[in-house]
Amino acid sequence: MILEAKDLNYYYQDGEERRYILKDTSVSFEKGKFYTILGQSGSGKTTLLSLLSALDSPNSGTVLFNEEDIKKIGYEKYRRNNVGIIFQSYNLIPTFTAVENVLVPMSITENEIPEDAKTVAYNLLDYIGIVKSKADRFVNKLSGGEQQRVAVARALATNVELILADEPTGNLDEEMEQEIIDIFKKLAHEHGKCVIVVTHSNEIALQSDQAFHLRKGVLSSYE
Amino acid sequence: MNFIKRGFLGITRKKGKTLILLAVIFILGNLISGAVSIQQATGNVEANIKERLGAAATLELDYEAVEDLSEAEWLEIENIGVDLIKQIGELSYVKYFDYSTSIYLGSESIESYQGDMEGEIFHSGPSMDYKLNGINYAPVIDFEEEKGKLIDGRVFTQEEVDNGTSVAIISKKLAEKNDLHVGDTFTLDNAVYDYDEETGEEELITSRDVVLEVIGLFEPQSVKEQQEDNADSGMLDWMDIEYQNTVYVPNEIVASENRYHWEEYSKMDEEFAKMMEEDENAFEYFMPMFFLNSPEDSEAFEEEVAPLLPEFYNVVNAMDQYDSIAGPMESMSKLSKYVLLVAVIATVLITGLVVLLFLRDRKHELGIYLSLGERRSRVVGQILIEVMVVAVIGITLSLFSGNLLAGQVSDMMMKANDNQDEYYEEYIYFGDTQIDLTTEDVLDSYEVSLNLSYILGFYGIGLLTILISTVIPLIYIVRLNPKKILM
Ligand SMILES: Nc1ncnc2c1ncn2[C@@H]1O[C@H](COP(=O)(O)OP(=O)(O)O)[C@@H](O)[C@H]1O
Numbered sequence A: 001m002i003l004e005a006k007d008l009n010y011y012y013q014d015g016e017e018r019r020y021i022l023k024d025t026s027v028s029f030e031k032g033k034f035y036t037i038l039g040q041s042g043s044g045k046t047t048l049l050s051l052l053s054a055l056d057s058p059n060s061g062t063v064l065f066n067e068e069d070i071k072k073i074g075y076e077k078y079r080r081n082n083v084g085i086i087f088q089s090y091n092l093i094p095t096f097t098a099v100e101n102v103l104v105p106m107s108i109t110e111n112e113i114p115e116d117a118k119t120v121a122y123n124l125l126d127y128i129g130i131v132k133s134k135a136d137r138f139v140n141k142l143s144g145g146e147q148q149r150v151a152v153a154r155a156l157a158t159n160v161e162l163i164l165a166d167e168p169t170g171n172l173d174e175e176m177e178q179e180i181i182d183i184f185k186k187l188a189h190e191h192g193k194c195v196i197v198v199t200h201s202n203e204i205a206l207q208s209d210q211a212f213h214l215r216k217g218v219l220s221s222y223e
Numbered sequence B: 001m002n003f004i005k006r007g008f009l010g011i012t013r014k015k016g017k018t019l020i021l022l023a024v025i026f027i028l029g030n031l032i033s034g035a036v037s038i039q040q041a042t043g044n045v046e047a048n049i050k051e052r053l054g055a056a057a058t059l060e061l062d063y064e065a066v067e068d069l070s071e072a073e074w075l076e077i078e079n080i081g082v083d084l085i086k087q088i089g090e091l092s093y094v095k096y097f098d099y100s101t102s103i104y105l106g107s108e109s110i111e112s113y114q115g116d117m118e119g120e121i122f123h124s125g126p127s128m129d130y131k132l133n134g135i136n137y138a139p140v141i142d143f144e145e146e147k148g149k150l151i152d153g154r155v156f157t158q159e160e161v162d163n164g165t166s167v168a169i170i171s172k173k174l175a176e177k178n179d180l181h182v183g184d185t186f187t188l189d190n191a192v193y194d195y196d197e198e199t200g201e202e203e204l205i206t207s208r209d210v211v212l213e214v215i216g217l218f219e220p221q222s223v224k225e226q227q228e229d230n231a232d233s234g235m236l237d238w239m240d241i242e243y244q245n246t247v248y249v250p251n252e253i254v255a256s257e258n259r260y261h262w263e264e265y266s267k268m269d270e271e272f273a274k275m276m277e278e279d280e281n282a283f284e285y286f287m288p289m290f291f292l293n294s295p296e297d298s299e300a301f302e303e304e305v306a307p308l309l310p311e312f313y314n315v316v317n318a319m320d321q322y323d324s325i326a327g328p329m330e331s332m333s334k335l336s337k338y339v340l341l342v343a344v345i346a347t348v349l350i351t352g353l354v355v356l357l358f359l360r361d362r363k364h365e366l367g368i369y370l371s372l373g374e375r376r377s378r379v380v381g382q383i384l385i386e387v388m389v390v391a392v393i394g395i396t397l398s399l400f401s402g403n404l405l406a407g408q409v410s411d412m413m414m415k416a417n418d419n420q421d422e423y424y425e426e427y428i429y430f431g432d433t434q435i436d437l438t439t440e441d442v443l444d445s446y447e448v449s450l451n452l453s454y455i456l457g458f459y460g461i462g463l464l465t466i467l468i469s470t471v472i473p474l475i476y477i478v479r480l481n482p483k484k485i486l487m
């Protein structure tokens, strides 16, 4: 198990009442597999992903990375060394070029980075489908699909085994969506990564190795 | 792409914001720089004048405190004894010290120097033109401190001082007038008169000769030097004449003449005789003078000496006299202090707000760094680099323009000061020496310049101010929540 959630509870206080977004959620993920978490808007998908990526902490319960509590690893350290996060709205730095955006996490992580980081970044972008001429453009001069590819390259730049994505194709048309999903499949099946994608799209869920369904704060297997 | 590189990219990639920040810092920097320039200039004046005042100190009765005492209480006041003077003289702050006593004597055989006032002075009663100035410090402190300069012969030996040998150093002018040379002797009269209250006449009771051998000649150094174009020099002439007729001798000579004088006088006046009997130290009154190693020692010296002194005595530093002539300088210094304070506060607020506004625009970017696991301290570091690099440029530019501005403003203020007709000259008296400084001297030594201490002072204050102004924005960064920003 590369990632495991145990009895996660996440609620907010509404007057006297506790409103649970996640209730006693437990789930585990393996390397080399492409997972999806399916749920309607407002069902708590982003909340779950923020807990798995240590951008937020649960009210109770633990997240284990390689059997170790991420709280013990340290949230910041876990984020910079162990996980790559992809957002629905890309979240690239607009004043930087594509390749500069990919270089940012490489300078933050403590993982080993080859000395010619820039070459590695160009190669990574090329592999994801961004050629060199586009890699040197400022990211706001790229299309949505291209921007999300840059974001995927950025998530991979630190050589992590765990990729978390929150509705990564939500802003893309169907053709682009499929290209991104193909990349995720390739990363899981050819490169042995654990890819977890949150989505409200049935088509994507059907392509995953395993899909979960989130409803009323409860996570279940989805067939 | 680490935080340092990102900081520099933040400057070059957002030129508009960089220029706005630069303009803000430059304008406020001019205010700070101007104020610091004026501060430095006034500070220099103070140091300069105090340097000229020298590091002298003496012990004086606190005349204000003593004023209300009854006559009996007056008599209770202790003299400062030689032992105490020597004890204080041993302190590490003291370069050299002396104590002296003086007596005025007349002469039948030599003529005093009268300068330009020759023939203008009408004597009424006996003349006492010669000031016998006793010393204990054989090389003569007045020469070391360049009040006078030995131009012929030699100074005293310690032996002559200790034994009270009848040797003297007189001024060259006095020697010339009486055709005296080193090795010659001359005679002064210690004459005791009785004052008749009815007739107002003075009657000679007795007199004895004081025969002194000339061992050296001196020339005054400072008093008349710079005063050529000064029409109203009567006061200075008088000071000069007094000094030209001063005769340096060992303390013991003066003490012995004093003793003779009052003993003879006591024979005439019983009341006085009684008073003298009660106070056997009455002739042992010495004026002490301490010259310190450095003007900076003045305060420490004063602190250490004050507890040793008998009641009603104070340490008086030459420095203390500075305040009495610093008038226009003070108002300038005060004004610049306020300008500096206001400029610093304005800079902190305005720069802080400008930086905060820029950061709010960039919270997305900062949230991304945090989501990628960047340490908050490095995000803070990146912003500090972005602000401080621009600040250094802005401050460096205003370093020169602000200094220039301060020079112009000061010139204008000085002119305004000059035009006021109440242009006054004040002389400083210290102990029994007069220090030759005027308000004009103070104004003359004021100069706004680009010196090292100004540059360091301004960079220090300027950069510190900008640094403080980034505190508000930094709190903002530390509180950022990447989940809320990005998800
Ligand atoms: N602090 C909060 N206070 C009130 N409601 C919240 C808070 N945090 C999340 N929610 C609500 O929890 C629900 C789950 O949100 P989210 O995890 O973003 O769902 P999804 O990503 O599946 O659309 C939403 O209805 C959201 O409005």
Ligand SMILES: [Mg+2]
Pocket (backbone or CB within 6 Å): A045, A046, A047
């Ligand atoms: Mg969501």
